Every structure is written in C-alpha cells, then in structure tokens.
Amino acid sequence: MNRCGSPFWLAACxxxxxxxxxLCWLAxxxxxxxxxxxxxxxxxxxxxxxxxxxxxxxxxxxxxxxQGKHAVQGLLSRPEHDFQxxxxxxxxLPPDHPxxxxxxxxxERYHSLASRxxxxxxxxAALQVQLRKQAAEHExxxxxxxxxxxxxxxxxxxxxxxxxxxxAERLFSFTAEEAYRRAIKNITRCQQLLDLLNxxxxxxxxxxxxxxxxxxxxxxxxxxxxxxxxxxxxxxxKEAETLAASDxxxxxxxxxxxxxxxxxxDITDQKAAQQRYAEFVSAVSHEMKTPLSSIKAYVELLVDxxxxxxxxxxxxxxxxxxxxxxxxxxxxxxxxxxxxxxxxVEVSKMSQPLNSLLAEAYETVKPAAExxxxxxxxxxxxxxxxxxxDRDQLLQAAINLxxxxxxxxxxxxxxxxxxxxxxxxxxxxxxxxGVGLSPESCERIFDRFYRVxxxxxxxxxxxxxxxxxxxxxxxxxxxxxxxxxxxGEGSTFIVTLPSAAELG
Amino acid sequence: xxxxxxxxxxxxxxxxAVEFKLRRAGYSVRCAEDGGKAWEAFQAQRPDxxxxxxxxxxxxxxxxxERVRQADQGKPSIPIVMLTAKGYEMACRELAxxxxxxxxxxxxxxxREVVEQVQAALAxxxxxx
Numbered sequence: 166m167n168r169c170g171s172p173f174w175l176a177a178c179x180x181x182x183x184x185x186x187x188l189c190w191l192a193x194x195x196x197x198x199x200x201x202x203x204x205x206x207x208x209x210x211x212x213x214x215x216x217x218x219x220x221x222x223x224x225x226x227x228x229x230x231x232q233g234k235h236a237v238q239g240l241l242s243r244p245e246h247d248f249q250x251x252x253x254x255x256x257x258l259p260p261d262h263p264x265x266x267x268x269x270x271x272x273e274r275y276h277s278l279a280s281r282x283x284x285x286x287x288x289x290a291a292l293q294v295q296l297r298k299q300a301a302e303h304e305x306x307x308x309x310x311x312x313x314x315x316x317x318x319x320x321x322x323x324x325x326x327x328x329x330x331x332x333a334e335r336l337f338s339f340t341a342e343e344a345y346r347r348a349i350k351n352i353t354r355c356q357q358l359l360d361l362l363n364x365x366x367x368x369x370x371x372x373x374x375x376x377x378x379x380x381x382x383x384x385x386x387x388x389x390x391x392x393x394x395x396x397x398x399x400x401x402x403k404e405a406e407t408l409a410a411s412d413x414x415x416x417x418x419x420x421x422x423x424x425x426x427x428x429x430x431d432i433t434d435q436k437a438a439q440q441r442y443a444e445f446v447s448a449v450s451h452e453m454k455t456p457l458s459s460i461k462a463y464v465e466l467l468v469d470x471x472x473x474x475x476x477x478x479x480x481x482x483x484x485x486x487x488x489x490x491x492x493x494x495x496x497x498x499x500x501x502x503x504x505x506x507x508x509x510v511e512v513s514k515m516s517q518p519l520n521s522l523l524a525e526a527y528e529t530v531k532p533a534a535e536x537x538x539x540x541x542x543x544x545x546x547x548x549x550x551x552x553x554x555d556r557d558q559l560l561q562a563a564i565n566l567x568x569x570x571x572x573x574x575x576x577x578x579x580x581x582x583x584x585x586x587x588x589x590x591x592x593x594x595x596x597x598x599g600v601g602l603s604p605e606s607c608e609r610i611f612d613r614f615y616r617v618x619x620x621x622x623x624x625x626x627x628x629x630x631x632x633x634x635x636x637x638x639x640x641x642x643x644x645x646x647x648x649x650x651x652x653g654e655g656s657t658f659i660v661t662l663p664s665a666a667e668l669g
Numbered sequence: 670x671x672x673x674x675x676x677x678x679x680x681x682x683x684x685x686a687v688e689f690k691l692r693r694a695g696y697s698v699r700c701a702e703d704g705g706k707a708w709e710a711f712q713a714q715r716p717d718x719x720x721x722x723x724x725x726x727x728x729x730x731x732x733x734x735e736r737v738r739q740a741d742q743g744k745p746s747i748p749i750v751m752l753t754a755k756g757y758e759m760a761c762r763e764l765a766x767x768x769x770x771x772x773x774x775x776x777x778x779x780x781r782e783v784v785e786q787v788q789a790a791l792a793x794x795x796x797x798x
Contacts, residue, residue, distance in 0.1 A: 447755075451724075454754040455680055458777035462686035465779055471693055484682050 181219040185212035233264040240272055253277075316429045320349050320362060322422040336429065338383045355380055358392060358427075365394040365425045372396050377432065388433040396423040448614040449499055452627060456488040456495070463488075491627070498629035502613075505558075505636055512555045512641055516665040519550040519584055519591055526563035527582055534571045534580060541571075542581040550584060550591045551665035554642055562634040562646075566595040566658045569630055573623055574599035574655070591664050596657040602650040610648055611635045631658075638662070671697045672791055675716035677707035677733065678752060679725045683776075687720065687752075690780035691787065704728025708736055715740075716747065718791060720783065723753040734768050748790035750783065752776060 189208050199207070236258050243254060253276035258265040307328075310317050316333035320326055325346050334340055337352055344352055350359055357378045365374050373395045381387045463481040472478040504510045527543050534541040552559070563582075570580040578598040585592050600620050602610060609615045614628035638646040638660050650656035674696050678684045681702065688698045699716065701707035705727035711719070719737060723730035734749060741747065746769055754776040765773060771790040774782060 451754045454776045455683075458754070459680065459682040459686065461777040462683060462690075462780050465781060466686060466689060469781065471689065484685075488682065 177219050177223045178216065181216035182212065184215040184219065188215065229262060229264070232258055232262055233268070236264070236268055240268070240275065315431075318349070318352075318427040318429075319424070320366070320427065321424045322366065324349050324362075324366070326352060327424075333429070336380065336382055353380075361392060361394050362425055362427060365396050366422050368396060368423070371398070371423075377436075380429070388431055389436045390429040391432045393428045393430075395426045395428075397426065398423050445613060448628075449495075452495055452614055453492060456491040459488040460485050460492075495627040495629070498627050498633055501561075502629060502633055502636060505633075505641060510558075512558065514553050514555050514642075516551050516553050517556050517559075519552050519593065519662075520545040522552075522554075522556060522560055523563055523582055523584055523593055526560055526567055529564050530567040530571055533568065537571060537574070538576045539571055539574055540579045541567075542579060544581060544583045546584045546586055548586050550586060552591055552642075552662045553665040554662065558637045558641055562637040562660070563593070563595075565630040565634040566660070570595050570597035570599060570656070570658070573597065573620055575623075578655075586664070587661065589664055590661050592659060592661045594657050594659040596655065598655040601652040601654050602648065602656055603652050607648055607650055611646070634658075671695055672717040673697045673699065673714070674718045674720060674787065675699050675701065675707060675710055676720045677701040677704060677725065677730075678722040679703055680722070683722075683752070686780055687783055690784055694784045694787075696787070704730065704733040707733055711737060711740070718748045718750070718787060718794075720750045720752065720787070723751060723755060731768070734770070738768065745794070748794045750774065750786050750790065752778060752783075 185208070188211050192207075192211075236256050239257060240254065253269075253273045256265060256268045256272055258268065310328070310330040313330055314332055316336045317328075317330045318326060318333050318337075319328035326344050326349055327346070329337075329339075329341050329344065334344075339352055349362060353359065355378060357376065358380070361374060361376050361378070365372055373393065375391065375393045377389055378392045379387045379389050463484050466472060467478065467481055472481050501510075523545065524543065527541065531541055567580065567582060574580055574597045580598075581596045583594050583596070600617075600623070602617065606615075606617050610617075611631050613632045616628045635646045638644045642662055644660060644662040647659050647661075648656060649659065674691055676684060676687050676691070676698060677700075678687070679702055684700050684702070688700055691698045699710050699714075701710050703726045704721070707719075707721065708728060710716075719734075721730045721733055725733075728736075730751060730753070734751075737749070738746065748771045749769065751764075751770050751773045753773065764770060771793070772786045774786065
C-alpha cells in the first residue's frame, strides 16, 4: 500500500494540476482583463477545487479497492471444509460496493464447485473402500477354491473359462493364466462333460445337474468323477432377462444363457470299492450255492428213496455232512474277513516269541500231515525272535499257510516251516513239495475265492484261507506275505514282520 | 435203446448226484470233470444230450457249448441243459437264444428237475427230427 502510495498521489496531483491549467487556459478570454492578483487567486482557487475533487474521487476508489481486495483475500483464505456449509459464505462489503454482486456470484460459484469436489472426494473414498472389500472377498473366494481338493471350473454365459482352481489345472493340464477366457471346449475334449455343461447353461431357471464321467488325467489314467454342474445367472444374463421381460424390443425373445460352476469329485476308489463289494457278494453267494447244491441234491435222493442200500445211504449222508462243514467253514471265514476289515475284531498286540507260536501251528496241522503221509519239518531260528502281534490272529495265519501246504502236497511229500532273523525284521516261511503254481496263479493266489481249478480235487477249500492270512499279516500287522513257486515243484509262502525288539 | 447223456461239472458230488438220478431214470450217462474232458468225450462219441456246468477249469461251459454247436453244423443240434451257481447276474433268456440252450438251472437245483428237463428236451428233439 505504502509502496504504491507515492505514484498514486503524484498521479492525482498531476491530474488536478492539469485539470486546473486546462480550466485556466479555457477561461483566459474572460480572465484577461482581471487584475493579476485576482487572476492568480482565481487560478489557485480553481486548482485547489480540482485537486480536492480528484482527491475525493481517488480516495473513494482506493477505499473500494482495499475493501474488494480484503473480501477476495478473505474468500481465498477460507479453509476448504468451510464450503461444506449449505449456504455460500457472506461477502463483507457494503451494499453500495461496485464489486459486491460480482464477488457474491463468485463466492456462490466457488462454493458450488467446492461442494461438488467434496462430494466427488467422498464418492472416491467410498469406491476405494468398496474396491478393497471386493478385492478381499475375491481373494478369500480364490483361497477357498484353491484349498479344495476337488477340481472346480467356473464358466461364463459365453462358455469361456473365468475361474479354475489348482486341482482343475492339474486335472485338465492348463494354467489359469493361459486358460483365462478360453472356450471350455478348448480346455477339455470330454464330450460328456461339455454336453452336461451345455445342458446346464441352456436351462432357463437355476439348475444343478450331476453325472458320473470318466476323465483321463495328465498321467493318462482314466478316473471316474462325479461331476456337479450348477448354473448361475451372471449380471449380463440378468440384464438381458430384464430387458426381455420388459419387452423393450432390444433383446426380447432372445434366450439368455447362464454361467455355470463345475465341481468334480474323484470317485474312482469308491466305484472300485462298490465293484469289489458286488464281486465279493457274488463270489460268496456262488461259493455258498455249491455246497448247498450238493446238500439239496443228496437230501432229495434220500427223500425219493433213490438210495437202495445202506452203503449208498451212508455215502449220501457223508456227502451232506462234509458239504455242511464246508458251508460252515465258508461262513466262518467270510465273517472273520469281514470283521477284520470292518475293525470289529479287537486286535491286542503283545510281544510274542515267534518260534513258540509257530510250534503251536505246527502241532495243530501235524495230524492232517500224518494222515497224508507228509513229512512236516520245523527249522526254527536258534535266536529268540520276538514279534509284536495279536497271538490268535497270527496263529490263524500260520495255520492257514501250513494247512494250505499240506492240502496241495501229494502224499509222501514234505512241508517245512522255518523262521529267521532278517536285518531288524523277522521272517517265517512255509515251503512245500506240492503241485506248485503257475506265474498267473501266483498273481491271483491271494484273491478271494480264487482256487487253482486243476487242483480243486486235491482238497476242499473255501478260497478264503490265503486272503485271510494276507489280511492278518499285512493289514493287521503291517507285515508282508508273498509267494515264490514253480509249477510242479512246490511253493514257498514267506511272511515278513517287524521285529518287536526293533519296534520297542 | 437208452439215450446217451454227457454230464460235465467240476463239483464231483453234484456230478455224482445227477449221474445217479439219470441212471435211475434209465439213461446211459457219461461224466466229465472239466470242459476239456467233456470235449474229448464228445469227440469220442457224440451224445444225445449235454448237461454242463458254466464255471469249470480247462474249458468253461460257454467254450464247450460253442465247440459243440460248431460240431453240430449240418446235423440236428443236440439239446443242452446248463447248470450254474450264477443266478441273477445272468441274462438267461438271451443266453438260451444265443446258444440254443433248452434250460438253465440255477444251483441249488433239484435232481428231479434235471430229469424232467432232460425228458422234455429229448422228447422235443425226437419230435423235431
């Protein structure tokens, strides 16, 4: 203000003097005849008047300028949040100030812009919060999907892959990045799966469809999957549906497709278990029907009086008796196996001396061997071998192996039972000089109800003795039962068990 | 002249019971313990009728029947009765039509029923020829 004071006054004085000089010059024709004193007085008076008038005008302008500047500075110095008020700020100018209206309009406009800016700021902050929430939700959903063992595929209404978890990537051999937005038909060639998906997506209403489909994985092995396809209406589909419903004409009459989530559950093991169960039931019924057929046939022969003499009658009764025993053994073995597998049998493992357990099995089978004139040899290890086993169950397994050897060794043959220490494990084996097994029979000898047909005449059997021994040794005791055999020369069944000393 | 019947079953007790019942009914009976022996017996002398089990060693019932039907070509087919412990698993009608089997008897069967089936099948075979 002070800096601009001098030029201001200089200008005002110059203007006033110029004005006075001009007036005097114009008044010269009339003032020429006046005395010099009067003329000088008039001249000074005029100059003073001009100076006063110009000064008054300048003072007024100066005041307006100062007030205006103050008002503008006041407006500019207001903090931004002041504009959140509903009303624009008051302008501190007198009503006759020439800038008042302009500044009020400016303040209103400024207030309006600031309010809009604030609203936009608020909306942006809300959007950011929303985006963060959505990102967190998306991440959570992705983590849930990734943690699932079941492969999951998400397909949009155009049949393009929009999401998949690592299990699905492994099953269909792709990576989510490269497969994103690829048509699902380019990801899997399984027509049954594509048909299921297509069928699910074409439905108007929300639908869940399920099918069992065999899929070949990356390892080339076909596995059964229970495939569940569940449709969902995407935003685009919903919009199309709304437009169609409102009959706007844009999309009316078009059939909105739906997205679908596909979840695959590997049921190969379950199906195999069902198959094994069905085969087991079929095999059990077949094995039971055979002795039952004999019993029924011979009872009928007796009832019909076909046995004419006592000898024949006794023969028939003996058949009925032996076949009843066979049926009984079969039922016992089936029940034993089922009880062991279902865990109903209480297993009480204790440290046992192996040689004395095998000696008991040896004594049990000895009468049957003597009856067939078979030499039963025991060659036990001189070491004190201990095993952590359920005594009754392992005894049963040893008896089954010995009795099997005696059954399939012709008269005059030899059956040997041995035990030995084997690098922290203990082993016992039953060797015979019997009919032996072909390589094919060796592979199937532990299958339930498998009997080498050419040898069935040698002894009655249920086809469950060896499977039962294998279950006892392997499933119950974590050991191993294997066979080594040469057709026509004999077989050796070898049992390997963890040593109790090692376990202890 | 009594009819010659060939019976084949790896269960010796069943074989013996059916043989016994058929002999009592006046038939001439030959027995085989597996499909291979039955085929040898068939080749040695063509029987008037075949009764066979399904699951047998060496050669199963279907293989035996297939060979018998091939040997039958150009001659009147001999009646066949099948014995089996397989029950509900088998589509009996289709099998009977495919192989020209007169009857499929599920174990446990009645020997009396076997004799009735043999009589009916032989009577039908005689009337056809």
